[in-house]
Amino acid sequence: MLAKIFLELTEFAWFRRVAWRPIYNRLAKQFPFDDWVFMNYGFEPDEPASRPDLSESDEPDRYPLQLYHFLATQTDLEGKTVLEVGSGRGGGASYIARYLKPKEIIGMDIADHAVAFAGKRHQSPNLRYVAGNAESIPFEDDRFDVVINVESSHAYGSVANFFAEVKRVLKPGGYFLITDMRDPKNITPFEQTLLGSGLALVSQKVISPNVVKAIELEDDLKRARIRRQIPARYVKFFEEFGGVKGSQIDKDLRGGSLVYFWYVLRK
Numbered sequence: 105m106l107a108k109i110f111l112e113l114t115e116f117a118w119f120r121r122v123a124w125r126p127i128y129n130r131l132a133k134q135f136p137f138d139d140w141v142f143m144n145y146g147f148e149p150d151e152p153a154s155r156p157d158l159s160e161s162d163e164p165d166r167y168p169l170q171l172y173h174f175l176a177t178q179t180d181l182e183g184k185t186v187l188e189v190g191s192g193r194g195g196g197a198s199y200i201a202r203y204l205k206p207k208e209i210i211g212m213d214i215a216d217h218a219v220a221f222a223g224k225r226h227q228s229p230n231l232r233y234v235a236g237n238a239e240s241i242p243f244e245d246d247r248f249d250v251v252i253n254v255e256s257s258h259a260y261g262s263v264a265n266f267f268a269e270v271k272r273v274l275k276p277g278g279y280f281l282i283t284d285m286r287d288p289k290n291i292t293p294f295e296q297t298l299l300g301s302g303l304a305l306v307s308q309k310v311i312s313p314n315v316v317k318a319i320e321l322e323d324d325l326k327r328a329r330i331r332r333q334i335p336a337r338y339v340k341f342f343e344e345f346g347g348v349k350g351s352q353i354d355k356d357l358r359g360g361s362l363v364y365f366w367y368v369l370r371k
């Protein structure tokens with residue numbers, strides 16, 4: 105019942121603006137586990153042969169990391185300046201910094217405890233994390249070659265404000281890579297807002313089947329992790345929040361009442 109009320113309230117911009125930050129801050133503060141560095145539902149490619157090679161220490165994060173890999177490799181990041189908006193616990197920016205060799209990547213998130221966690225947990229000479237709001241990005245105009253955004257935009261008060269900020273901080277010719285999910289009735293308005301920002305569409309893809317496949321393949325590992333680390337009274341919440349097989353998110357993505365997508369755009 106409470107979950108249903110929460111979800112209904114997330115239809116309102118004012119609620120999204122006040123609700124998400126304390127939740128992600130609390131998660132970072134109360135559960136500062138070093139091996140929990142991603143907060144997305146993952147991705148499995150259509151062609152298993154195209155999976156990236158990973159070090160042994162990155163292997164347990166294969167599926168959430170692959171969501172970053174396959175989105176980020178829609179353009180070449182080598183030698184580029186990259187901003188990640190909504191970097192969470194920092195695993196995605198760290199993967200990009202270490203494997204895709206940008207000159208610089210900055211992970212930005214509104215939850216300052218998650219930013220502090222990420223800064224302590226991940227070290228690479230071309231990587232840092234800062235606190236900041238997607239609706240008011242704390243960087244100058246024309247600063248970045250690429251902005252990447254993974255499973256975060258659903259939490260923003262106004263995606264129109266966010267897209268205007270992305271356009272402002274991108275260099276001319278720079279790329280915007282975004283992946284997230286929406287109720288199908290909200291996809292057209294989302295896309296109209298995205299294209300109304302003045303960024304040009306390069307490509308788009310519905311990736312719900314790839315996310316569902318990742319949920320399936322990661323299930324045993326995810327459940328084992330939750331049971332090992334989380335006090336019994338929170339296990340149910342984490343199984344839902346983490347999207348185990350049979351969770352509401354899994355059912356909605358399978359049944360089509362949620363659509364997971366990515367878009368590649370250019371300034």
Ligand SMILES: C[S@@+](CC[C@H](N)C(=O)[O-])C[C@H]1O[C@@H](n2cnc3c(N)ncnc32)[C@H](O)[C@@H]1O
Binds near residue numbers: 125142193215254260
């Ligand atoms: C589901 S998590 C995804 C984190 C990360 N992208 C990943 O895939 O692991 C969503 C993240 O968006 C962040 N977020 C929510 N609203 C934000 C805003 N207005 N500006 C920046 N970050 C925000 C949250 O704090 C959270 O860390």
